[in-house]
Ligand SMILES: Nc1nc2c(ncn2[C@@H]2O[C@H](COP(=O)(O)OP(=O)(O)OP(=O)(O)O)[C@@H](O)[C@H]2O)c(=O)[nH]1
């Protein structure tokens with residue numbers, strides 16, 4: 009069975025992951041601040057303003073949960089690595105993200121979004137290592153491909169796979185702006201949920 013994402017609506021927002029109920033199934037989106045987590049969620053659900061997006065990094069400050077169908081969750085997490093946030097706030101976000109991910113029985117995958125123009129950063133590697141260590145499945149989304157001149161999707165996928173030392177099949181190259189490649193994520197999320 010594949011879950012359709014077109015009727016996704018906002019469910020709840022929380023900064024206390026330990027108080028969240030369990031879901032039937034869920035997927036979460038993580039990544040550095042401003043890489044387009046909220047934009048990708050809007051794109052896969054084909055909705056403009058489901059998740060709040062912003063030009064200013066640090067927009068999403070809580071765990072925001074959306075649901076395409078009762079008990080099935082799409083989870084937008086705050087971004088990591090935003091320099092302008094105080095150390096205290098950074099560490100509280102880190103704790104919130106880690107507590108959330110480790111507390112979920114039915115999490116099917118974490119999508120780690122990286123910036124197509126910047127490429128994977130040290131923080132992204134740390135995140136990958138961490139989700140591996142806690143035994144949660146992950147996939148990589150390379151977003152903002154519209155900003156890459158002379159885009160060669162096959163090469164981008166190969167280079168990213170090599171760079172991160174992971175299987176090519178775990179990588180999606182997309183643009184939340186133009187919607188290029190977004191259907192593949194919609195399908196993948198629908199299948200996982
Ligand atoms: N060119 C381009 N811009 C994008 C794309 N996706 C997102 N953006 C822009 O990037 C900025 C950040 O997008 P968000 O979706 O708010 O990013 P986020 O990762 O949720 O950010 P935080 O919640 O602050 O961590 C916005 O100005 C978006 O319009 C894309 O595919 N291409």
Ligand SMILES: [Mg+2]
Nearest residue numbers: 045046067068
């Ligand atoms: Mg966001």
